[in-house]
Amino acid sequence: MRLRNVWVGAFALALAATVAACGGKQETSSTSAEPPPGATKVDAATAGEVSGTVALDGAAPMNEPIKMNADPVCVTKNTTPQFQETYQVADGKLANVFVYIKDGLGNYIYDTPTEPATIDQMNCRYHPHVFGMRVNQPLQIINSDPTLHNIHALPKSNKEFNNGQPIQGMKMTHTWETKEVMVPFKCDVHGWMNAYVGVLDHPYFSVTSKDGKFDLKTVPPGTYTIEAWHEKLGAMTQSVTLGPKETKEITFTFKASGPAATD
């Protein structure tokens, strides 16, 4: 009798845990398709520009080496030693930094692009590694590799998804419901594959190129908080005031060691 009670209790516990977990899914808030009352389009005639550079102060840490021998296809596609893409530094300038207007835009409306943003699984890497796109803009996910991948997005505000693409050339499309900086992607088949997307409800974002440069165009006059985000070094912000037709040049400098500071 006692033994039976133990088993019954154990099953009840497991079942309760399952029910609790299944019922605890968070709802994500979605961005309304309706423009807010009083919202206007940006006047291109008075818009300015914020551009600049992201630099790294100090020696860049070594990127982690990658062993691809878990998949022969990946080994074939990458014959040279492979490393993570965490720190892409040239002449002290840092690439793959996501720079965007975090705050201060006020009540503007923007057309949602119909052209899809794209992320490609090619040579057992994600291309691009860091990118930005808009809420409700289609994201096209492609597998260009002759091996299978799963694309697993791990957002906090949007809905998580994990889809398999077992056949070369497969494509799928996804849209994000709400803004989120940043949404990580990972491939659970190939543990080294990771990428990040910044999802915004406005078009003012840029990813630094190899020379560390970024450019935010057609920005209306105003005072903005601009953030630069790096996958390992964290985020920094700067406040910028932009007059009509003005161009501002700013620089973010991350420290190679220690956590990033916020201005």
Place this chain on the structure above:
Amino acid sequence: MLHRFAKVVVGCTVLLVLAGSLVTSTDSGLSVPDWPTSYGWSMFTFPPSRWVGGILYEHGHRLIASTVGFLTIVLAAWLWVQDPRRWMKRLGFTALGAVIAQGVLGGLTVLFFLPAPVSTAHAGLAEIFFCLTVAIALFTSPRWIAGYSGEGDGSPYLTSRPVPAGVDDAMLRRMATTATVLIYIQILLGATMRHTGAGLAIPDFPLMFGHLVPPHWDGKIAIHFAHRAGALVVTLAILATSAHVWYQHAGRHELTRPASIIVALVAVQVALGAFTVLSRRDVWINSSHVVCGALVLTTSLVLTLRSWRVKFAGAPAAVRLKPDTTTVDAAATAHALRSVRLPATGARP
């Protein structure tokens, strides 16, 4: 034959626990995003050429689990047909229910992106299922049926001297049962730690952030600390139980054997736990820690069940168990029949 088959199921379940722990250790739990299919294929026709990267671990785990599930169906049916003990028939179907529930939990944890409560329940039910298979193997063994009593009871190490009928030690029963429950709680803590990503929340060993007690706290540190504190409690409980066995029942090999084995296993387990932290969660060390924990639990379970054996009593029905009487010698059977204490108190064989 039934007992041997039950032991095969136990062996396969150890492999299954290892495969499951490798899935978590390699972070491969979502490398096959669909369930019960695998990338759209039936699980059994998914081409081996595509078992690359994390898929090897996740899909391998699913295949081994399916095999264990099939073996459990056979075991339950076999018990139903051949074992005269009604509670054993029920135990067989309980094991079958557990392995089915375990499969469903495994599927749910994939479909819901590894929520910690479901993954932890999956790990916890795995241990319960493992315990069920071990218990079935024990209950179908000739020595269990003979009641671990008297000469020639089938034990290879109890042939030269008479041994009194089964040990009836209430203190031992309490200690062993407590130890088993504590080990299970400790395993649940460990599973919670693994599935909440708290395995390295305290990065040093044996100290914690250079202190005996962590100088700062958050949820993950608390879970990790609880697992370390639990290890201490469990170790003391096991040592106390084993010491009791050695001092009070030195001649009872059915008790001293698991009491010795479990002390060795705990020593290995503590070392594996330490090296898991020091190696920054090396895949094989981490997985071995999980498997060793399961072995500690089931060894303690065996000791516990043997300490309760007299409460099960012996009954003629038990020794008439056809498949197993072939492995029990006639003297043991005759002795068991003589020493039977029939269930006047309602105790079952």
